Amino acid sequence: MSRAGQDREKLKRSRKRSESSARWLTRQLNDPYVKQARADGYRSRAAYKLRELDEKFGLLKGKTRVVDLGIAPGGWSQVVTQVCPRAEIVGIDLLDVEPLPGVTIFKMDFMDDDAPATLTGALGGPPDLVMSDMAANTVGHKQTDHLRTMGLVETAVDFAIRTLEPGGDFIAKVLAGGTDTQLLALLKGHFTTVKHAKPPASRKGSSEWYVIAKGFKGEA
The missing domain is CATH 1.20.5 (Single alpha-helices involved in coiled-coils or other helix-helix interfaces)
Incomplete structure (x- = not known):
C-alpha cells in the first residue's frame, strides 16, 4: 500500500x-501509571491501587489464602504473588484471563449459586483476604450504574462474611458516596475497623473509592 x-x-x-x-x-x-505498569510487567494500572492501599493499611501482610473477585486482567493477583509468594490465590471473572503463575482462575459469574463453593473448594480453607475490584458494565445512567455496581459489592460482602477466617480482611471497590448506610453498618458489625480510601493511582475524575474492612470478628 x-x-x-x-x-x-x-x-x-x-x-x-x-x-x-x-x-x-x-x-x-x-497516563504515567499505564506506562509504569508496562515497565513493571503489570497487566493493568490497577496493580498500583492495591500496592498503595497495602502500604497504607497493611492488607497483604501475612496473608496465606486470598480470593480475587473480578480478577481480570490479573493486576491485583500479580501484586499478591509478589508480596505473599506462598499464598494460595483463587480468582474469578466472566472475562477470559491469561494464566497467571501461582493463581487458580475460574471463568464464571460470581453471582452463580455454585461460585462461592467453587472458590473456597479450590482454596483449601477459609480465606484471610477477600478482594473485589468488580464493577458492573455501565449503561450510561448514573443511578442505574451505581445500583448495579453496589449490588456486586453487597454480594462480595456477603461472601466475605460467610467465608473469611477470624481476623481476615476485606477490600472492595465502591462508587462515589461510598458504602451505603445499611451495608456500612453490616461491615462495622463484623469487622474491627472499616474505612474508605481513594489511592493516588485512582484517576482524579473517577468516582471509584475503596472500602477497607479489617479484623473479621467471625459470624455472629
Missing part, C-alpha cells in the same frame, strides 16, 4: 472511533 493509502486508512479508522473512545485512548497513552 502506498504512503497516501496508509494515511487514508488511518484517517478512516480514526473517523470510526467515537469521541469518548478517542478521549480514553489519549488518556491511556499519557
